[in-house]
Amino acid sequence: MAPTEQQARAALERYRTFTLESNHDAIAEMMTEDAEVSHGTNPPTRGRKDILAFLKSFADFKVASHEMTVAKVFVGESATVVSGKYTQVVTPPGGSTLTIAGRFEATFRLAADGRVLLAGMHTESN
Numbered sequence: 239m240a241p242t243e244q245q246a247r248a249a250l251e252r253y254r255t256f257t258l259e260s261n262h263d264a265i266a267e268m269m270t271e272d273a274e275v276s277h278g279t280n281p282p283t284r285g286r287k288d289i290l291a292f293l294k295s296f297a298d299f300k301v302a303s304h305e306m307t308v309a310k311v312f313v314g315e316s317a318t319v320v321s322g323k324y325t326q327v328v329t330p331p332g333g334s335t336l337t338i339a340g341r342f343e344a345t346f347r348l349a350a351d352g353r354v355l356l357a358g359m360h361t362e363s364n
Contacts, residue, residue, distance in 0.1 A: 239315075239316070239348055240313050240314050240315060240316055240317050240318045240346075240347070240348065241313075241317075241318045241346045241347070241348050241354045242313065242318070243311045243313055243318065245318070245346070245348075245354045246311060246313075246318040246320050246344075246346045246354065247308065247311070247320065248354070249268065249346050249354040249355075249356065250306060250308070250320050250344055250346075252264075252268060253265065253268065253306075253344070253356060253359075254304055254305075254306050256268070257301060257304045257326075258301055258303070258304045259301075260296070260297070260299070260300075260301055262290060262293035262294050262296075262297070263290065265289075265290075265293055266286050266287075266289055266290035266293060267286075268353075268354075268355055268356050269286045269289055269355060269356050269357075270286070270347060270349075270355045270356065270357045271285065271286055272284065272285060272357070273285070273286060273289060273355075273356055273357050273358060273359075274357075274358045274359075274360075275289050275292065275358070275359050275360075276358075276359075276360045276361075277360070277361045277362065277363075278361075278362050278363065282360075298330075298331040299328050299329065299330050299331065300328065300329040301326065301327070301328050302327040302328065302329065302335065303325070303326065303327045304324070304325075304326045304327075305324065305325045305326075306322060306323070306324045306342065307322045307323045307324070308320055308321075308322040309321055309322040309323065310322070316347065317345050317346060317347050317357060318345070318346045318347075319343060319344070319345050319346075320343070320344045320346065321341065321342065321343040321344070322341070322342060323339070323340070323341055323342070324339065324340060324341070324342050324361065325337065325338070325339040326338045326339075338363060339363070339364050340361055340362045340363040340364045341361065341362050341364075342359065342360065342361045342362075343358075343359075343360045344356060344358065344359050345357045345358040345359075
C-alpha cells in the first residue's frame with residue numbers, strides 16, 4: 239500500500255523543514271534503509287548511512303530558504319511520487335549567497351509501522 243497524497247505532501251513538508259534547519263539526522267531518519275538521493279546525472283548516493291554522511295558534508299552551509307512547489311502527485315500501488323520545482327537560497331562556507339532552482343521528484347513508501355518514508359529524492363538544476 240502506498241502513502242496517500244496527503245501523507246506524501248506532509249512528509250515532503252517535513253523534508254523541506256528539516257532541509258531549512260540543516261537537520262541532517264532527521265532527514266536521514268525519514269529515509270528507507272535502501273533510499274537513493276541524486277542530483278542531475280551524478281551517481282546516486284544509496285542507503286541511509288551513506289546519505290547521512292553525504293548530507294553532513296554540507297554542515298557548514300547556511301540554508302536561508304528552501305521552497306518546494308508540488309506540480310504532480312502519483313499514488314501507485316506501493317509508492318507515491320511527488321514532483322515539482324524547488325528553490326533554495328544557501329551560503330557556502332566563506333562564499334557568496336547562491337540561489338539554486340530546479341525540479342525534484344520524491345518517492346515515498348509506507349513502513350510496516352505506518353511511517354511515511356522517503357525512498358528516493360532526485361533533483362535537477364535549471
